[in-house]
Amino acid sequence: MHLHKYEKIWLTFGIGSLVLFLAVLGVAAFAFGQQPPSHMASVDSQNLEDTVFAEPGLDQINEDTYRARIVALTYGYSPDTIEIPAGSTVIFEVTSQDVVHSFTIPGTNVNMMITPGHVNMTEHTFTEPGEYLVICNEYCGTGHHYMQMKIEVTP
Amino acid sequence: MLQSNLAYKLPLTEEPAHVASKDAKLSFVHVVVAFFAFLIGILGGLLQGLARGGIIELPAWLGYYQILTAHGVLLALVFTTYLIFGFFFAGMSRTHGAFSDRLRKMGWAGFIITTIGTLMAASMIIANEASVLYTFYAPLQAHYIFYSGLALFVVGTWVAGAAIMAHYFQWKKEHPGEPTPLFGFMATATLILWVVAGLGVAATVLGQMLPWALGMTDEINVLLSRTLFWYFGHPLVYFWIMPAYMVWYLVIPKVIGGRLFSGSLARLAFILFLLFSIPVGFHHQLMEAGITEFWKYIQTVLTFVVVVPSLLTAFSIFATFEQTGREQGGKGLFSWIKKLPWGDVRFFAPFMGMLVFIPAGAGGLINASFQLNAVVHNTLWVVGHFHLTVGTTVILTFFGMAFWLIPVITGRRLTKSMNRSGMVTTWLWTIGMFLMSGAMHILGLFGAPRRTAYTTYQDHPQAMSWFEGIFASHITVAIGGVILTAAGILMFYNFIYLAWFAPKGETEFPMTPDPDDTPHTPALLENWKLWIGIAVVLILFAYTIPIYDMIVNAPPGSPAFNNLIR
Numbered sequence A: 001m002h003l004h005k006y007e008k009i010w011l012t013f014g015i016g017s018l019v020l021f022l023a024v025l026g027v028a029a030f031a032f033g034q035q036p037p038s039h040m041a042s043v044d045s046q047n048l049e050d051t052v053f054a055e056p057g058l059d060q061i062n063e064d065t066y067r068a069r070i071v072a073l074t075y076g077y078s079p080d081t082i083e084i085p086a087g088s089t090v091i092f093e094v095t096s097q098d099v100v101h102s103f104t105i106p107g108t109n110v111n112m113m114i115t116p117g118h119v120n121m122t123e124h125t126f127t128e129p130g131e132y133l134v135i136c137n138e139y140c141g142t143g144h145h146y147m148q149m150k151i152e153v154t155p
Numbered sequence B: 001m002l003q004s005n006l007a008y009k010l011p012l013t014e015e016p017a018h019v020a021s022k023d024a025k026l027s028f029v030h031v032v033v034a035f036f037a038f039l040i041g042i043l044g045g046l047l048q049g050l051a052r053g054g055i056i057e058l059p060a061w062l063g064y065y066q067i068l069t070a071h072g073v074l075l076a077l078v079f080t081t082y083l084i085f086g087f088f089f090a091g092m093s094r095t096h097g098a099f100s101d102r103l104r105k106m107g108w109a110g111f112i113i114t115t116i117g118t119l120m121a122a123s124m125i126i127a128n129e130a131s132v133l134y135t136f137y138a139p140l141q142a143h144y145i146f147y148s149g150l151a152l153f154v155v156g157t158w159v160a161g162a163a164i165m166a167h168y169f170q171w172k173k174e175h176p177g178e179p180t181p182l183f184g185f186m187a188t189a190t191l192i193l194w195v196v197a198g199l200g201v202a203a204t205v206l207g208q209m210l211p212w213a214l215g216m217t218d219e220i221n222v223l224l225s226r227t228l229f230w231y232f233g234h235p236l237v238y239f240w241i242m243p244a245y246m247v248w249y250l251v252i253p254k255v256i257g258g259r260l261f262s263g264s265l266a267r268l269a270f271i272l273f274l275l276f277s278i279p280v281g282f283h284h285q286l287m288e289a290g291i292t293e294f295w296k297y298i299q300t301v302l303t304f305v306v307v308v309p310s311l312l313t314a315f316s317i318f319a320t321f322e323q324t325g326r327e328q329g330g331k332g333l334f335s336w337i338k339k340l341p342w343g344d345v346r347f348f349a350p351f352m353g354m355l356v357f358i359p360a361g362a363g364g365l366i367n368a369s370f371q372l373n374a375v376v377h378n379t380l381w382v383v384g385h386f387h388l389t390v391g392t393t394v395i396l397t398f399f400g401m402a403f404w405l406i407p408v409i410t411g412r413r414l415t416k417s418m419n420r421s422g423m424v425t426t427w428l429w430t431i432g433m434f435l436m437s438g439a440m441h442i443l444g445l446f447g448a449p450r451r452t453a454y455t456t457y458q459d460h461p462q463a464m465s466w467f468e469g470i471f472a473s474h475i476t477v478a479i480g481g482v483i484l485t486a487a488g489i490l491m492f493y494n495f496i497y498l499a500w501f502a503p504k505g506e507t508e509f510p511m512t513p514d515p516d517d518t519p520h521t522p523a524l525l526e527n528w529k530l531w532i533g534i535a536v537v538l539i540l541f542a543y544t545i546p547i548y549d550m551i552v553n554a555p556p557g558s559p560a561f562n563n564l565i566r
Ligand code: HEM
Pocket: B042, B043, B045, B046, B048, B049, B052, B068, B069, B071, B072, B075, B076, B080, B133, B134, B135, B383, B387, B390, B391, B395, B449, B450, B451, B452, B453, B477, B480, B481, B482, B484, B485, B488
């Protein structure tokens, strides 16, 4: 098969940048730990009262780190508000008691799918005080557009 | 850039080629279903745009998510699939000779099964028993008739696809040692992709959802069903784009009065699409639990391999343009561009589609970029993205195709005024999409969710800002939607006119003469067993371990939630 000279240049350049790009993604992921939320723990979505999600809410882990265990449900989250001081890092552990939802804080990189039976995890440091909106961006039924909670970040 | 290609030394001869009239009829019924689905689909799109923008309120008997389900199913599945099969039946008849009666009957059987499936699914959507959107994620549960309809839809396309592939392989058998006609080669690659991908959706619908909706099983493995869906869902987008590429590779060169640059490169590109568009579904599941980072990354790497055939395609198409422009006397670096037939809708509409594919493809790279996906996943950005790719690149290419395909199969002529009407349609669609999709992209970056009815989240300032931007606003989306709908209705009118009212006459099915490298087509490229084998190996590599893990380490399954969708 004949390749035109310009085609060779074009493909070499294209494939070269592709390899470089994938290497950058790979290094960011596996050397610097910038991974998409892919937690492997599972739970029984129909019996959350027998799990660590029996009493969802906020735990302080150390001075400025918290763990928020949150249950997504049609159409809201439990708890529906959490409050933390500015500068805190929050580790979110979220699961669903019914259908598929998401846990999304617009304006941040917190955006993960919440599938029943699985616990998904991510973390975020809230530097600016204010009232953060949490929404569900996966269709979960006729009331999907009402599903929200709040994170109060106090100064 | 100077091309030294021999094309102009070969005569641009053409065998007298027709679409056999019985095949034309089979093609025509597909096109008719496609355009009626299109009309209903875009009216749904209009309502969505207006409702989300808070400009209208939907009546109580019509749900936002019900319309959205219809919109997705009718446009992304029904319109595209029917038009593609209409194109394939006509094109195969034109390039491989008339179908045998046996194979044509099989084609009709496929059409009938697919259509029964479509009507079953549609009736459940209308009855509000299936507002689960076109991705039907469990454990939201639709009526079992909806799932049965989907299964019939897929099976019907397999039957029709088998007829087309059998026609191709028969030609191959009758012409041993000859390279097969490009049209048949490309259609076959597309259909193999469709069949292999369809196995995933058939597995989840028949193996998981239907028994569960019928009450035969109590629980469903949600992650597995999502994975099987996306095993199908990504190749689905290639099932749309490959026929559009066929128009670019095979039809456009003839429309502009030239010849395709290289046949072998075209074949290679299609084989690469076949190999690398299936083992990549995880890039739609990057944000979910239960799949390890490792397998997500592997599939991300495989995803990006499609850059290679995309580059091949871009090169081939522009080389063909340049070669043709120069043959017709275009000189200098760029003046050949002036020689292209800008006023011909058969060229201009697909060309606008190609142009849009440049930013659309760049957006796709962002979506698939592993960590970056968190910023855009399930936001309006994604909706903006696929309204550019399928909603503009593919759609405008199909619009352009309609202006010769319909007259060919109805024995009519494309008139000057129809051509003008097509040009207006193309401009309106492009402008409408610029507004709608542009605003969706930016809103998505600001976090506005997709698949969400009108809401201000109790007047939260962040959600309010999505209505208040000058360009980045749900209002812009709605305005773009109105313009698009106008374009769509005009296109429907064009279809009606071309199908039943245009003056009778002969119309050419434009098909590039064989590229001059045809005699040197490497036999390897035609070795289908080899390519299917490699495709299977890649799929097994990318999916075996994660799917095994999903089954063996599955959490307790989910019961049905069917009250939430009414
Ligand atoms: C008049 C033209 C169109 C308009 C006004 C329009 C409008 C819209 C809007 C506003 C949404 C997003 C709703 C949401 O996420 O809440 C949407 C979704 C969608 N559109 Fe369109 N659209 C049009 C044409 C098309 C075409 C031609 C296609 C494909 C061939 C298409 C495929 C889709 C798909 C697949 C979805 C996603 C459905 C889902 O999320 O379940 N649209 N459209």
